Amino acid sequence: MEKDTHFILGVYDDEDVLLHAVEQVRGTGVKIHEVYSPYPVHGLEHVLGYKRSRLPIAAFLFGMLGTTLALTMQFYMMKFDWPMIIGGKNHAAFPDFIPVSFELTVLLASFGMVSVFMISSNLKPWAQPRIFDLRSTDDKHIMAIDIANNSAIEVDQIKEILRSSGATEVNNKSFE
């Protein structure tokens, strides 16, 4: 069976049940593709066993880039390109550069972080999101299990595991 095409969906209507279900399902050895929920469920990424995001590292690096760019730009402009005396200070008056450096640090850190997040989450504007179950945008939590990823376990057995973990419905979903 092809990967990423045929899924079993467990539908949950309570976040506490969902959190326990995720632990239970993972405990039986079933690999969960993803869980979709209408709002952020506290602790979900933890029970799903996700590694901590490395986004802060990207933010730090972009921030450093911003600081470096800002300081280089100001030193170049004020010291070499077009020296100006402002308020009787040196051409390269370091304290004067701090506000601009701060602003560019924040700007690049936030733009960089948002861009990296968009790219790594595949959130390009023309992306066609796959909707597993429309109700995951309303009041249901959807646990998606890729059948191809769990070839060692019978489909019926997976469905039984989902039901016993508290799923109110268990559905099939296939994509082209």
Add this chain to the structure above:
Amino acid sequence: MAHHGEQHYNLEQRFDFTAATKKSIMTVLVIGAIILGIGIILGMTGVGHHEEAGEAGGHAFHWYERLFANLWINNVFFTGIALVGVFFFAIQFAAQAGWSTPLLRIMLSMGSWLPIAGILMIASFFLTGHSLFHWWHAELFDPASPEYDSIIDGKGAFFFWPLAKGSFPVFYIARMVIFFGFWVFFINKFKQISAQEDQLGGTSHWFKMRSWSAYFLVFFAVSSSISAWDWVMSIDTHWFSTLFGWYVFASWLVTAVSVITLITIFLKGRGYLEMVNQNHIHDLGKFVFGFSIFWTYLWFSQFLLIYYANIPEESVYFVERLTSDVYGPFIFVNLGLNFFLPFLVLMTRDAKRHGIFLKVVCSILVVGHWVDFFLMVQPGTLGHNGGIGFMEVGMFLVFGSAAALVVLGALSKTNLIAKNHPMLEESYHHHI
């Protein structure tokens, strides 16, 4: 965290202030006193500084002025820590915070230093005020005198009203007494409501505490700012900065939150507060990190505007410090300890969640913000006769260990946990 089972914590636990702990704090106090003694002897015999008559406002420098300045630095510094500990307590109620419930008694017990701090502050003002505060010199207000200072004359009523300028600073002392009086009143009120809550339970005490917290915060907002002008800014009588109250408050705030964190980690190390986990520590770490940046923001805002505008009567404050051999290096020590160190060390999540990083950073911050107050007080009072020597280290240790004895003593007198606080359950499940 996903397991919301029944929690069984010992809510009746009390901090046992053991003889061994008392003894180690007493040892620090005695060591501090010895170092202070050495400092005083060195000062009396004139070792370590060059006396130059005619400096510092036309009078010769006496060794005891440095002692007075040290007394004042530590008075202001430790008063602030105690006061802002209670401020942080009140904020928890005003913000209806639940996560901090097991830490409330720590914050409240910090206020126990305030009655003593008040007596010390008022006594040392009577004893040392005349030599510390330039404005308390009658000749400044006498137009016939060659020392007449029209700027200070214009500000005189702020100190001396309703008496004649240059006589006795009634208004100043009245403010000091009223502030301490109200602060101690509010702390006693908080302690009283806490004790009632422990006995009776229910939510009514929480609502009562929230109202009193709100009154306290309003009073604190005004009084903390004015105390900063009175106790610190008036040393440099000609100079003023409109954000000085905030700046002093920010310094106190970082130190107080650092002290709360240190006491929490100390108690956890002793096996108390088992409901306090890494998430609570993380929140305290975020406060230390965030308020350190806030302090830097205020420090730099004050500096940059003065530096950039370069108006002589304003820039004199920084010229006095930056161009001085004694204080110049400490400006950078100040920024290094209070900004770069916490900023870089506490940036990651892991550093904020582990006691060992916080223990180191918070201890350094307490020293760092002492340096900040040192830089506010000494240049204006001692000029080039100041510096950090035996007297400074000794006085800091004496004050610090005395405050630790009082605060930990107060902590051991009541239950460590506000066991009937309606949000206690919420704090068990605090997760970030």
